[in-house]
Amino acid sequence: MSVYPYIVAGWIMVVGFFGIARSRNLVHLILCVSVVQSATYVLLLAIGFRDHATAPIFQGVAPTARAVDPVVQSLTLTDVVVEATVVALLLALAVDAVKRFGTLDPQDLRALKG
Amino acid sequence: MAVAPLAIVVPILAACLLIAGGKHVPRRLADLVALGAAAATAVLCAILLGRVWHGHLEVYWFGGWHPRPHGIALGIDLAVEPIGAGAATLAAVLMTAALLYSQRYFEAVAPFFHGLMLVFLAGMVGFALSGDLFNMFVFFELMSVPAYALTGYKVEERGPLQGALGFAITNSLGAFLTLSGIALLYGPTGALNLAQIGASLAGHHPDALVIVAFVLVITGFLVKAAAVPFHFWLADAHATAPVPVCVLFSGIMVQLGLLGVARVYWTVFSGQPALHAPALVHTLLALGVVTALVGGVMAFLERHLKRLLAFSTISHTGMFLAGIALLHAHGTAGVALFVAAHGLTKGALFMVIGITSHRLGSVDEVELHGRGRGLWATGSLFIVGALALASLPPFGAFAGKSLIEEAASGRGFHWIAPVFVLGSALAAGAILRAGLGIFLGLGEARPPAMEQEAEAETETPETKGSVSRTPAVMLVPATLLLAGGLALGLIPHIDAAFERAAVRFQDRAAYAAQVLHGHATALPSAHVTSGPATSSYLYGAAAVIGAVAFALAALYLPRVRGRVTVLSRAGTGAARLMRAWHSGHIGDYATWLAVGVVILGWSLGAAIP
Numbered sequence A: 001m002s003v004y005p006y007i008v009a010g011w012i013m014v015v016g017f018f019g020i021a022r023s024r025n026l027v028h029l030i031l032c033v034s035v036v037q038s039a040t041y042v043l044l045l046a047i048g049f050r051d052h053a054t055a056p057i058f059q060g061v062a063p064t065a066r067a068v069d070p071v072v073q074s075l076t077l078t079d080v081v082v083e084a085t086v087v088a089l090l091l092a093l094a095v096d097a098v099k100r101f102g103t104l105d106p107q108d109l110r111a112l113k114g
Numbered sequence B: 001m002a003v004a005p006l007a008i009v010v011p012i013l014a015a016c017l018l019i020a021g022g023k024h025v026p027r028r029l030a031d032l033v034a035l036g037a038a039a040a041t042a043v044l045c046a047i048l049l050g051r052v053w054h055g056h057l058e059v060y061w062f063g064g065w066h067p068r069p070h071g072i073a074l075g076i077d078l079a080v081e082p083i084g085a086g087a088a089t090l091a092a093v094l095m096t097a098a099l100l101y102s103q104r105y106f107e108a109v110a111p112f113f114h115g116l117m118l119v120f121l122a123g124m125v126g127f128a129l130s131g132d133l134f135n136m137f138v139f140f141e142l143m144s145v146p147a148y149a150l151t152g153y154k155v156e157e158r159g160p161l162q163g164a165l166g167f168a169i170t171n172s173l174g175a176f177l178t179l180s181g182i183a184l185l186y187g188p189t190g191a192l193n194l195a196q197i198g199a200s201l202a203g204h205h206p207d208a209l210v211i212v213a214f215v216l217v218i219t220g221f222l223v224k225a226a227a228v229p230f231h232f233w234l235a236d237a238h239a240t241a242p243v244p245v246c247v248l249f250s251g252i253m254v255q256l257g258l259l260g261v262a263r264v265y266w267t268v269f270s271g272q273p274a275l276h277a278p279a280l281v282h283t284l285l286a287l288g289v290v291t292a293l294v295g296g297v298m299a300f301l302e303r304h305l306k307r308l309l310a311f312s313t314i315s316h317t318g319m320f321l322a323g324i325a326l327l328h329a330h331g332t333a334g335v336a337l338f339v340a341a342h343g344l345t346k347g348a349l350f351m352v353i354g355i356t357s358h359r360l361g362s363v364d365e366v367e368l369h370g371r372g373r374g375l376w377a378t379g380s381l382f383i384v385g386a387l388a389l390a391s392l393p394p395f396g397a398f399a400g401k402s403l404i405e406e407a408a409s410g411r412g413f414h415w416i417a418p419v420f421v422l423g424s425a426l427a428a429g430a431i432l433r434a435g436l437g438i439f440l441g442l443g444e445a446r447p448p449a450m451e452q453e454a455e456a457e458t459e460t461p462e463t464k465g466s467v468s469r470t471p472a473v474m475l476v477p478a479t480l481l482l483a484g485g486l487a488l489g490l491i492p493h494i495d496a497a498f499e500r501a502a503v504r505f506q507d508r509a510a511y512a513a514q515v516l517h518g519h520a521t522a523l524p525s526a527h528v529t530s531g532p533a534t535s536s537y538l539y540g541a542a543a544v545i546g547a548v549a550f551a552l553a554a555l556y557l558p559r560v561r562g563r564v565t566v567l568s569r570a571g572t573g574a575a576r577l578m579r580a581w582h583s584g585h586i587g588d589y590a591t592w593l594a595v596g597v598v599i600l601g602w603s604l605g606a607a608i609p
Helices: A003-024 A026-049 A070-101 B003-024 B027-052 B084-103 B112-129 B133-151 B158-189 B194-205 B206-223 B234-238 B243-269 B277-299 B307-324 B329-360 B376-389 B396-410 B414-441 B473-486 B494-506 B507-517 B534-560 B566-582 B586-604
Strands: B058-061 B077-078
Touching: A003 B158, A003 B206, A003 B586, A026 A070, A026 B158, A026 B329, A026 B396, A070 B133, A070 B158, A070 B277, B003 B027, B003 B058, B003 B077, B003 B112, B027 B058, B027 B077, B027 B084, B027 B112, B077 B084, B077 B112, B084 B112, B084 B243, B084 B329, B084 B473, B084 B494, B112 B243, B133 B158, B133 B194, B133 B206, B133 B234, B133 B243, B158 B194, B158 B206, B158 B234, B158 B586, B194 B243, B194 B507, B206 B243, B206 B586, B234 B243, B234 B307, B243 B307, B243 B329, B243 B494, B243 B507, B277 B307, B277 B329, B277 B566, B307 B414, B329 B376, B329 B396, B329 B473, B329 B494, B376 B396, B376 B414, B376 B473, B376 B507, B376 B534, B376 B586, B396 B414, B396 B473, B396 B494, B396 B534, B414 B473, B473 B566
Parallel strands: none
Antiparallel strands: B058 B077
16 A cells, blocks of 8 residues: 555645635636545545455455455545535535626625625 | 434434425424424433433444444444533524524525524534544534525525635535544544544554644534634624524534534543643634634624624634633533523524514614614613623623633633633623614714724615514514523532533543443542632623723714824724735635644644654
8 A cells, every 4th residue: 555645635635725725716616625525535545445455345255355445435425425415505606606796706706804 | 212313313304394395385384393393302402411411421323233342333323421412402492492583584485494404403413412423524514514505595695695605615625624534543543433433542652643633623623613713704604694594503503613623532532642732722722712802803893793793603612612622621511501601692692683683674783873772672682692791790601601710720821811801801892882882872873993894785684574563483582592591600500510511521431431332430420619719700790891891982982082093093904904804705715724724733743742
């Protein structure tokens, strides 16, 4: 098991944060949120990975066969469901932002300040 | 019997029924079903609280998946102890009151409003009771997503849209950091159960990875708890969410973030040698104190009543965080009592603002000045609530705060009590200023700090209809909540009960023994406390006097002061800087979040032996 997946996960997270901070378009910004979340997928799968192991499906394989950790895979699935909910809600808000503000630029959303 | 899972299932089932029924459910029926489900949840949570009140711990394993011998937990559990059960009860009580209140508050309400509120409640109850770290994350998301949707409920307006976007993005980022932390903990320990991760870390040698995991996990919870510099979303979300939703946000949701921090620290990390206790105490204490002061100052600079209350919530949350940071049973007990009293009082204050906007059609302090003279019942609730928040002895907030002060001086932090006085005086002084100006017509319409800030808040009133009378269903819940918040401090030996709960909450070994091995340990002995010290009464009185002084100064000083002094110019400049810092821009909020993580990690990591 190498250290690369962890570096990749960290990199994806930093890039996502950077994108959110610099974004000039709400749709781009929301996709950056899901980029940050992708970092958690990579991290979770990396943690459950084992060298020379199969998928954790024990049909036609000896129950003692080496398999990757199924727990993190189910955590990742839950995480995907959470992301779908959050991104759907955010995109719906972005649609309304275009209707009300006539723009997708977060810098022009200026109803609240101070 | 299995009461704990029922407290989560009942609101979810009712929500499913209401959402499936959709437009076919008449408004009255939807009100009744939602109210019934929330009240039933409150009763279930109160039963749980009654069972564990004396410091017991009740564990429920889903599907009967009890731990294997030698304490290997494969199943998922709810672990009910007094503080978690108390938080769940507070959430359900506030939800019941808010639903009662919203019967008249909203004229037209879509059926999914009730559904969202009930799912929100289920998420909060589950979060408070969960004994499993990953389930804490799931319930955290379950309470967050309905909260985003409820903030943007009036999505046809600009403010709510922006408030919901900022809230959803910052809190989601926080939740992802929490999840990364959970993953990093699962790596070395192979466990997700709080007790089991704790047991496994307690044997480990000091480890930098654990610090990183701790920082990531608590960051998500601190975003929810609105600690500086993660606090920006809170004021935007509160200013724009409907009033019944604000009751829940300020009253319990924000404080659940702190429950998360305290829960993972005590059950998981308190046995790990790498997490250097003095560094943790200083870091969290600094965050708490800065949050208390920033919240107080921002509340004082605000004229939009809902934002004003939101900043006062930030200020109080800072005090709660400081109390938890002391890592002392007195402090934790004080925070629990303070949170309960604050939740009830702040809920009542939001309802009063809702009534004011219902009757007078505005939430702007300057516009409302002197127009509330006829509303004596509403006005007296508002002013009593402000004084109670300033920790007027001997009521609930005072009882909680005095316990925290005791813990602080016991740990040698004698400067905390005066800082708390300043924070409460600022936040409560702002509320009092608004109350005295609106309901008694005292002083000048425009307090000095806001002269430059005549931004026009275009906001349609949330309510319509009878403006000649305040409906009883709006006034009664507010009165009951406020009375509850006051009464908490008058119950004899309440501090001993909270103390016992706190000792139980902080006992990692006893928690693990019962969750993993089923061994119930001896109950913590009840401390006989002598009640608040004389110095606490003095601090309480000082905060109340300070609040009154700040309020009167803001109302009357502009009349006295003839010319612009250097001091006042510097003050206005600083005020403008503070307000500019809260820019409303999502990119800035994300940047501050990243900065906050780095600060937390650096200050905790620097202490690795």
